[in-house]
Amino acid sequence: xxxKKHVKLGLSALALSISFNSVxxxxxxxxxxxxxxxxxxxxxxxxxxxxxxxLIEQQNAKGGVLGRQMExxxxxxxxxxxxxxxxxxxxxxxxxxxxxxxxxxxVSRKSVLPVVEELNGLLFYPVQYEGEESSENVxxxxxxxxxxxxxxxxxxxxxxxVERWVLAGTDYVYPRTTNKILETxxxxxxxxxxxxxxxxxxxxxxxxxxxxxxxxxxGSAGKKTAVVSTINGDANVPFYRELGNQGIAASDxxxxxxxxxxxxxxxxxxxxxxxxxxxxxxxxxVDNDANYDFIDQWIEHTGNDEAVTNDPMEAHYxxxxxxxxxxxxxxxxxxxxxxxxxxxxxxxxxxxxxxxMMPNHHITKPVLIGEIQDNGQFSVxxxxxxxxxxxxxxxxxxxxxxxxADWRKPLxxxxxxxxxxxxxxxxxxxxxxAE
Amino acid sequence: xxxxxSLTLLLIALFSLLSLPATAQEDxxxxxxxxxxxxxxxxxxxxxxxxxxxxxxxRARGWLEAYGNNRLSRVKDTGQVVLVLNNRGRDWEIxxxxxxxxxxxxxxxxxxxxxxxxxxxxxxxxxxAMLDLNAKDPDVREASAQDMMGKVDASLVEPLEAQLAKEExxxxxxxxxxxxxxxxxxxxxxxxxxxxxxxxxxxxxxxLNEAVRGDNEALAQRAAKALESIEQKLQLNRxxxxxxxxxSLGSVLVLAAIGLAITFGVMGxxxxxxxxLIMLGAYTTWGMQQLFPGQPGLALILSxxxxxxxxxxxxxxxxxxVIQYLKGRPxxxxxxTFGISLILQQLVRTVISPxxxxxxxxxxxxxxxxxxxxxxxxxxRLYVLAFALIVFAGLMLIMRKTRLxxxxxxxxxxxxxxxxxxxxxxxVDIMTFxxxxxxxGLAGVALSQLTNVGPNLGQNYIxxxxxxxxxxxxxxxxxxxxxxxxxxxxxxxxxxxxxxVLAKIIVLVFIILFIxxxxxxxxxxxxxxxxx
Numbered sequence: 001x002x003x004k005k006h007v008k009l010g011l012s013a014l015a016l017s018i019s020f021n022s023v024x025x026x027x028x029x030x031x032x033x034x035x036x037x038x039x040x041x042x043x044x045x046x047x048x049x050x051x052x053x054x055l056i057e058q059q060n061a062k063g064g065v066l067g068r069q070m071e072x073x074x075x076x077x078x079x080x081x082x083x084x085x086x087x088x089x090x091x092x093x094x095x096x097x098x099x100x101x102x103x104x105x106x107v108s109r110k111s112v113l114p115v116v117e118e119l120n121g122l123l124f125y126p127v128q129y130e131g132e133e134s135s136e137n138v139x140x141x142x143x144x145x146x147x148x149x150x151x152x153x154x155x156x157x158x159x160x161x162v163e164r165w166v167l168a169g170t171d172y173v174y175p176r177t178t179n180k181i182l183e184t185x186x187x188x189x190x191x192x193x194x195x196x197x198x199x200x201x202x203x204x205x206x207x208x209x210x211x212x213x214x215x216x217x218x219g220s221a222g223k224k225t226a227v228v229s230t231i232n233g234d235a236n237v238p239f240y241r242e243l244g245n246q247g248i249a250a251s252d253x254x255x256x257x258x259x260x261x262x263x264x265x266x267x268x269x270x271x272x273x274x275x276x277x278x279x280x281x282x283x284x285x286v287d288n289d290a291n292y293d294f295i296d297q298w299i300e301h302t303g304n305d306e307a308v309t310n311d312p313m314e315a316h317y318x319x320x321x322x323x324x325x326x327x328x329x330x331x332x333x334x335x336x337x338x339x340x341x342x343x344x345x346x347x348x349x350x351x352x353x354x355x356x357m358m359p360n361h362h363i364t365k366p367v368l369i370g371e372i373q374d375n376g377q378f379s380v381x382x383x384x385x386x387x388x389x390x391x392x393x394x395x396x397x398x399x400x401x402x403x404x405a406d407w408r409k410p411l412x413x414x415x416x417x418x419x420x421x422x423x424x425x426x427x428x429x430x431x432x433x434a435e
Numbered sequence: 436x437x438x439x440x441s442l443t444l445l446l447i448a449l450f451s452l453l454s455l456p457a458t459a460q461e462d463x464x465x466x467x468x469x470x471x472x473x474x475x476x477x478x479x480x481x482x483x484x485x486x487x488x489x490x491x492x493x494r495a496r497g498w499l500e501a502y503g504n505n506r507l508s509r510v511k512d513t514g515q516v517v518l519v520l521n522n523r524g525r526d527w528e529i530x531x532x533x534x535x536x537x538x539x540x541x542x543x544x545x546x547x548x549x550x551x552x553x554x555x556x557x558x559x560x561x562x563x564a565m566l567d568l569n570a571k572d573p574d575v576r577e578a579s580a581q582d583m584m585g586k587v588d589a590s591l592v593e594p595l596e597a598q599l600a601k602e603e604x605x606x607x608x609x610x611x612x613x614x615x616x617x618x619x620x621x622x623x624x625x626x627x628x629x630x631x632x633x634x635x636x637x638x639x640x641x642x643l644n645e646a647v648r649g650d651n652e653a654l655a656q657r658a659a660k661a662l663e664s665i666e667q668k669l670q671l672n673r674x675x676x677x678x679x680x681x682x683s684l685g686s687v688l689v690l691a692a693i694g695l696a697i698t699f700g701v702m703g704x705x706x707x708x709x710x711x712l713i714m715l716g717a718y719t720t721w722g723m724q725q726l727f728p729g730q731p732g733l734a735l736i737l738s739x740x741x742x743x744x745x746x747x748x749x750x751x752x753x754x755x756x757v758i759q760y761l762k763g764r765p766x767x768x769x770x771x772t773f774g775i776s777l778i779l780q781q782l783v784r785t786v787i788s789p790x791x792x793x794x795x796x797x798x799x800x801x802x803x804x805x806x807x808x809x810x811x812x813x814x815x816r817l818y819v820l821a822f823a824l825i826v827f828a829g830l831m832l833i834m835r836k837t838r839l840x841x842x843x844x845x846x847x848x849x850x851x852x853x854x855x856x857x858x859x860x861x862x863v864d865i866m867t868f869x870x871x872x873x874x875x876g877l878a879g880v881a882l883s884q885l886t887n888v889g890p891n892l893g894q895n896y897i898x899x900x901x902x903x904x905x906x907x908x909x910x911x912x913x914x915x916x917x918x919x920x921x922x923x924x925x926x927x928x929x930x931x932x933x934x935x936v937l938a939k940i941i942v943l944v945f946i947i948l949f950i951x952x953x954x955x956x957x958x959x960x961x962x963x964x965x966x967x
Contacts, residue, residue: 037789038781038789040891040894042784042789042890043789043790043791043889043890043891046790159552159554160554199934199935200934200935201936202936202939204895206885206886206887206895207684207687207926207927209680209683209684209816209927210930210931211930211935213676214931216637217637219637220637220641220644221640222640222641222643222644222646222647222648223641223644223645234887234891237791237886237887238885238886241796241885242813245801245802245813245814245815246803246811246813247802247803247811249560250556251557251560252637263790266790266791266793268793269793269795269796272801274505287544287547287548292543292544295525296525305524306523306524371505371552373504373505374504374505375522375523377522379505379548379550381550381551381552
């Protein structure tokens with residue numbers, strides 16, 4: 001009897017909870033997260049998955065959006081570029097997510113592009129990249145070259161008086177394009193060809209002896225020399241270690257890096273690196289209450305007192321809030337309505353300013369130059385006086401000069417050539433062709 | 436300059452007198468100096484620093500050092516300038532710069548850092564070096580004189596000359612003279628060029644190069660001649676440097692490959708998880724450093740046996756659970772161990788973290804051994820080179836002089852015969868595999884000092900390891916040593932003119948062609964064992 005009663009009670013409770021759940025989950029906003037949780041890129045991308053999850057949790061605590069809860073759908077593309085496309089298709093076609101936050105490397109984004117365009121999805125891409133792209137369905141919340149590389153070079157040239165340049169990078173599309181832009185820019189500014197040294201290394205390069213020694217030699221020509229580094233991820237640690245060991249101090253030859261953030265520094269002893277530079281749009285050390293709140297939430301979310309925040313996390317923070325605002329503005333999660341609504345949406349960033357979504361699907365950002373400190377953080381030494389709007393098509397590359405992107409009607413084109421007055425192929429078509 | 440400086444000092448003194456008339460007598464002049472520094476706009480920072488220097492305050496060095504290290508902050512509410520002792524985490528430990536008294540912890544939100552940039556830091560280094568020129572230890576004096584090179588400006592010439600007059604140590608004198616000469620070359624002094632003619636220091640070269648490009652023709656000619664003689668001396672140093680780079684890269688290759696030379700070379704097991712055994716060794720180092728916080732050196736030394744044991748145990752588990760069932764089926768072994776390698780990587784990602792771990796380099800391994808100004812050998816690589824040779828010698832001893840080595844050789848040459856002589860072949864298999872794996876662990880301990888400790892560590896070395904073993908001749912430890920060192924040297928010789936990417940490709944192509952010509956590598960196994 002007693003047992004029966006218990007079972008009955010349990011069953012009805014179960015039924016109740018099921019029906020309750022189905023009411024609440026009637027129509028959640030599904031947020032796809034497309035970041036590698038295994039493989040080589042897991043080192044960078046795992047934290048971005050956690051960031052989006054945290055933002056969703058917070059939004060839900062605030063009552064969701066349009067009275068609807070948000071729900072994360074996490075997939076693992078395992079650092080495998082073709083798998084990114086498959087997983088994106090799975091998210092859009094099977095899970096029917098309303099929006100995707102994802103990707104890190106450019107090659108993974110290029111692999112996803114045709115899928116997102118075909119199935120008309122929304123993708124927020126949070127990492128600084130080489131530009132030369134603007135898709136109807138992608139929102140680029142990381143920096144374009146004119147929001148990171150060019151201001152950093154200006155800083156070195158005008159504030160430090162650098163006359164001789166080493167452009168060192170990992171051998172893939174982002175450093176190659178960025179260095180091409182920088183080379184053209186430097187030559188336009190009157191730097192002689194023999195004062196520019198370009199060097200590429202393979203992914204995960206760990207033996208920097210010769211290159212650092214070369215840089216040292218290049219730097220002893222009597223002109224102030226600086227290294228502009230687009231060296232990616234892991235390879236930075238042995239590079240900086242070798243710099244320290246060979247006694248290259250920041251006051252002799254400063255290194256300004258575009259891919260070294262707090263995350264990368266957390267893997268090394270930063271003592272010998274003090275004074276070397278990085279250019280980003282956000283630093284964890286930015287002295288601002290919004291930022292401190294974000295850090296506190298992040299530490300609480302991860303349960304790790306030592307957890308660090310970095311630039312792509314801020315980009316997701318901005319992108320997520322922009323999406324939420326756009327959905328509120330459109331009053332629906334319908335992709336086309338959100339796409340229209342999001343242009344012009346302005347949300348606070350974490351550095352005390354505002355980020356606005358431009359018609360070319362890039363956002364406005366401040367550019368900060370930070371010096372590495374001995375506690376693995378950066379201290380801001382310089383920043384642009386105002387916000388810089390992301391430029392999808394660089395002015396310093398032939399063929400790209402005349403291109404503009406504008407996703408407002410009537411132009412509604414990501415590859416509009418102002419010289420010929422025609423709209424080229426979409427980013428997804430170009431990416432598919434390149435394969 | 437010095438007039439300007441004393442004027443500032445005077446003004447500051449006046450200012451502090453005016454603003455605090457009542458307490459000026461007892462009040463610390465340092466307070467005003469620090470607040471002046473904290474409040475100075477970018478253009479006035481230099482003056483503020485000079486004021487501190489010329490105050491003659493004996494705490495000045497500490498303040499400036501803290502300033503250079505970003506450790507000077509201001510409390511937002513009170514405006515007090517404080518020293519930050521520990522700036523990790525959310526609450527920072529601070530101290531009073533005037534009394535040195537510890538003020539406990541304060542939230543970083545309450546603190547404003549006194550800003551500094553590279554230009555000021557460069558000058559600060561010059562100033563601190565100047566202060567250090569009075570140190571007792573001649574090594575400190577020499578180092579600070581070296582720091583002065585290229586940083587001398589008009590205001591420092593006089594004090595430096597005074598320093599030179601009373602300096603007795605020859606090496607320090609030499610440095611000060613060079614530092615002064617660099618400044619004078621910039622001013623167009625011809626004799627100064629001759630002082631720099633013998634110097635290999637990059638800053639001396641930089642100064643001469645600048646002179647060559649300058650408008651002063653006589654100076655340019657003289658500088659060009661001096662540069663020529665320096666260039667000749669540099670040639671030799673560069674050759675020595677490249678050789679060292681090559682040997683150092685080679686020693687890393689040898690270390691990574693030598694464990695494989697035993698499991699693959701001697702036993703014939705294609706172990707794709709070899710890289711992950713290296714990774715385990717590196718993580719052991721990290722683990723030991725967590726166990727002994729603050730003693731990275733001790734932890735590193737203890738990691739040598741620990742890393743060996745961890746990797747050897749993992750090796751035994753792999754051998755017992757998988758490899759023994761796949762004897763004589765190389766293709767299946769390859770696939771199974773590749774699977775194990777993926778499992779181990781993801782295990783580390785899930786259990787520890789996908790992020791890299793910080794392994795601290797102990798002080799005695801950082802920096803470099805300075806031979807002369809143009810040639811210095813980085814210490815961490817020097818240690819790794821020595822370690823590789825010791826490991827190699829140890830392995831040779833085991834294989835040649837111990838009973839285990841004898842049994843291993845017997846079993847690999849003729850398994851059936853060895854068994855019939857009473858050797859327990861299974862036990863020998865386990866021991867050999869454990870030995871090879873343990874050595875991989877040792878490689879991991881060494882690599883933790885050179886590269887990232889992360890889940891991908893092993894993948895970066897597995898291909899190189901196979902390359903070295905195959906090139907050297909399977910089953911031959913000497914071959915592995917020679918192959919590793921020569922591949923490293925070839926790579927470093929090619930790198931300066933071919934670039935890192937192309938150098939790697941050329942080496943690979945070279946090995947492919949070599950293997951076509953001599954399929955058994957540099958030192959093929961001879962005798963019946965080779966056919967077996």
